[in-house]
Amino acid sequence: MSQKILQIITSTNGENSFSNQLSKAVIEKLAVIHPDTEVKILDLTKTPLPYLTNSHISAVYTPAEAHTPEQAEVLKHSDDAIQTLLESDIIVIGVPLYNFGIPAVLKGWIDQVARAGKTFSYADGSPKGLVTNKKVYLSIASGAIFSEGPYKSYDFSESYLRAVLGFLGMTDVTTFRVEGTAIPDFAANALPKALSSIEEFAF
Numbered sequence: 339m340s341q342k343i344l345q346i347i348t349s350t351n352g353e354n355s356f357s358n359q360l361s362k363a364v365i366e367k368l369a370v371i372h373p374d375t376e377v378k379i380l381d382l383t384k385t386p387l388p389y390l391t392n393s394h395i396s397a398v399y400t401p402a403e404a405h406t407p408e409q410a411e412v413l414k415h416s417d418d419a420i421q422t423l424l425e426s427d428i429i430v431i432g433v434p435l436y437n438f439g440i441p442a443v444l445k446g447w448i449d450q451v452a453r454a455g456k457t458f459s460y461a462d463g464s465p466k467g468l469v470t471n472k473k474v475y476l477s478i479a480s481g482a483i484f485s486e487g488p489y490k491s492y493d494f495s496e497s498y499l500r501a502v503l504g505f506l507g508m509t510d511v512t513t514f515r516v517e518g519t520a521i522p523d524f525a526a527n528a529l530p531k532a533l534s535s536i537e538e539f540a541f
Contacts, residue, residue, distance in 0.1 A: 340374035344426035347381040348441040349434040349479070356516045356529060357432035360477035363536045364430050364514065371541055378422065382443035387415050387450045398453060416450040423451055428473045429508070433499070435480035438492045440499065448502055457506045467507025474503055476513045481520030512539070 343365060349355035369375045388394070394416070397409035405413070423429070433440055451457055459466045476499060484493035500511055516532035518524030 339372060340376065341368070341372040341427045342425060343368060343375055343377045343428045343430060344422060345377055345379045346429065346431045346444070346447065347379065347383060348432055348444045350383045351434075355432065355434065356479035356519055356532075357434045357477045359529060360479060360514055360516050360532055360536070361430045361432040361475075363533050364475050364477060367536055367539075367541055368428065368430075378426070380422065380447075382441075382447055386443045387419060387446045389446050390449050416453060416456075419447060419450045420453065420456050423457070423469060426472065428475070430475045430477065431499070433476055433478045433495055435478060435484065435493065435495050439494045452502065452506060465505060467505055467509075469507040472508045472510065474508050474511045476511060478513060478515045478517075479519065480515070480517045483518045483521070483524070485515055485517060514539075 345361055345365060347355075347358060347361070349357045352358070365375075365377060369377075391412075393409070393412050397405065397412045398416075400409055431444070433444065436442075454460065457467070457469050459468055476496060478495055480493075482489050484490055496513055503509075503511060514532060514536055516528050519528045
C-alpha cells in the first residue's frame, strides 16, 4: 500500500548529520516495505517557519470569517504546514540534541502546527488530538549518551516530542538513537550501532 512520508530535517550538517543519516536509513527501510512510498522533504534549516508573533496569535483567535487579508496571510505558513502534516501517513523527524532539547527550527514548526480547532480540540471539555492514524519515527542524535546513565535526566527532546505529538493525536511514536558521537570510546561504533537497530526493528 502506498504511503506518504514526511521527512523533517532540523540539522544544519547536511549529509554529515547523524540525525539525517538515521532518518535516511529509516525511510529506506520503509521504502522496501512500501515500494510505492512518496517522500516529501521539509528542510527546516533551509526554509524555517516563522516564530510566533502577536499578529499570529491574534489571527488564531479571530474567527476565520472575520480574518483580514493580513491575518489570512499571517496564518498561511501554519495552514500549509498543517495540511502537509495531515496528508502524511508517516512522519520521520531528525532531531539533533541541542543543549538538552530540540532545535529551535523544530520548535518553530511545532508552534505552527499546534493549533486549536485544527490539530487539537477542547470541544468536549477535554483536549483531543485531531492528527490521528499517523506513525512517527524520531531519529535522535547526540554527542553524549542520554538514553541511560548520568545524562538521562538531561534529555528533554524525546519526552517533549512524545508529549506534544501525543497531545496532537500522534501517539504511535518510535525512537531510534545515534549517541556517543563525541565520546572517543563510542564514536566509531555510534552510527553502525544505530543503523543496526533500524535493520533489526520490525517495521
